[in-house]
Amino acid sequence: MDKHLLSINDLSADEAIQILNTASELSKISDGPMKKLPTLRGRTVVNLFFEDSTRTRISFESAAKRLSADVINFSAKDSSVSKGESLKDTAQTLQAMGADAVVIRHGASGAAQRLADSGWISASVINAGDGTHEHPTQALLDAYTIRSKFPDLKSDFSGLKVAIVGDILHSRVARSNVLLLTKLGAKVTLIAPPTLIPVGVVDWNVDVSYDFDSAVKDVDVLMMLRVQSERMADSFFPSEREYSRGYGLDIARLNSLKESAIVMHPGPMNRGLEISAESADSHKSVVLAQVSNGVLIRMAVLYQLLGGAAFTGEVSA
Ligand code: CP
Numbered sequence: 001m002d003k004h005l006l007s008i009n010d011l012s013a014d015e016a017i018q019i020l021n022t023a024s025e026l027s028k029i030s031d032g033p034m035k036k037l038p039t040l041r042g043r044t045v046v047n048l049f050f051e052d053s054t055r056t057r058i059s060f061e062s063a064a065k066r067l068s069a070d071v072i073n074f075s076a077k078d079s080s081v082s083k084g085e086s087l088k089d090t091a092q093t094l095q096a097m098g099a100d101a102v103v104i105r106h107g108a109s110g111a112a113q114r115l116a117d118s119g120w121i122s123a124s125v126i127n128a129g130d131g132t133h134e135h136p137t138q139a140l141l142d143a144y145t146i147r148s149k150f151p152d153l154k155s156d157f158s159g160l161k162v163a164i165v166g167d168i169l170h171s172r173v174a175r176s177n178v179l180l181l182t183k184l185g186a187k188v189t190l191i192a193p194p195t196l197i198p199v200g201v202v203d204w205n206v207d208v209s210y211d212f213d214s215a216v217k218d219v220d221v222l223m224m225l226r227v228q229s230e231r232m233a234d235s236f237f238p239s240e241r242e243y244s245r246g247y248g249l250d251i252a253r254l255n256s257l258k259e260s261a262i263v264m265h266p267g268p269m270n271r272g273l274e275i276s277a278e279s280a281d282s283h284k285s286v287v288l289a290q291v292s293n294g295v296l297i298r299m300a301v302l303y304q305l306l307g308g309a310a311f312t313g314e315v316s317a
Contacts, residue, residue, distance in 0.1 A: 001018075004112075013183050040306055046097075047074060050104075102115065102126070109133035112128075136176050157181060161187050161221070162186050162189070162220065163189045164225065165225060166191075166225035182206065216253070222264070224265045226266070249276060
């Protein structure tokens with residue numbers, strides 16, 4: 001892997017699988033009595049969050065701590081950014097504090113790339129979500145979760161049918177998942193109202209459907225997306241009720257899925273809008289597994305970026 005993780009495009013299929021395999025090895029440690037590895041002792045990981053987050057920020061913090069790194073949590077709201085401090089000055093302040101890795105979430109697409117290319121810092125940059133562009137560690141944890149439910153897949157997802165449903169237009173999760181799942185060989189169908197499908201989707205190597213019920217009949221993985229109202233200046237559907245009727249996962253739709261199918265959601269969920277409470281809490285839902293696996297994947301990414309190798313199960317002090 002390169003110095004930074006900004007996009008799924010930074011990874012070959014082999015490199016992505018190596019991250020999943022490293023996470024899998026690390027899970028054996030996490031399940032054992034010694035939860036902490038000394039690998040990143042003396043290293044500093046900064047969580048630089050300009051947008052709100054629950055899962056991503058906490059799991060990066062937990063991952064870094066399990067690898068014995070020091071962690072600095074930086075929330076723009078509680079910092080001098082609220083007084084107008086620029087990204088450059090903020091980044092250089094972190095550099096002066098000795099950051100080895102900066103995990104950045106920002107509302108602007110391309111912010112992580114800007115930080116990595118700027119020369120302002122020498123740390124590794126990890127994109128924890130930039131605008132509507134990408135969220136690569138989310139896609140990696142989703143692929144890890146899928147593989148744990150369909151163990152035959154190993155390093156090749158050919159034959160796997162995935163449907164990603166909802167607000168594709170504003171979803172960095174959808175973009176990163178499409179890139180990764182198609183790279184690994186899965187067949188991906190995007191399902192949404194026409195207003196929530198991006199114009200450039202013809203280049204994405206996916207099928208597109210506007211009809212939920214016919215498109216999900218034989219899928220193995222149903223990935224529901226959050227309706228991102230905070231990014232919608234205009235009205236993209238007539239009403240929440242209409243959206244739910246056309247594209248929400250209710251119990252009848254859940255019951256129409258294949259018995260072996262799983263339901264995913266990156267969170268946070270709008271229960272009652274894109275997913276009903278019964279569906280979110282059903283035996284098909286792997287939402288909480290996604291959260292747990294997020295820690296393992298972020299450990300694997302930090303391990304490989306800062307430790308320099310895939311984890312093979314050997315622990316050195
Ligand atoms: N999936 C995800 O990115 O969740 P958070 O916004 O809570 O980090």
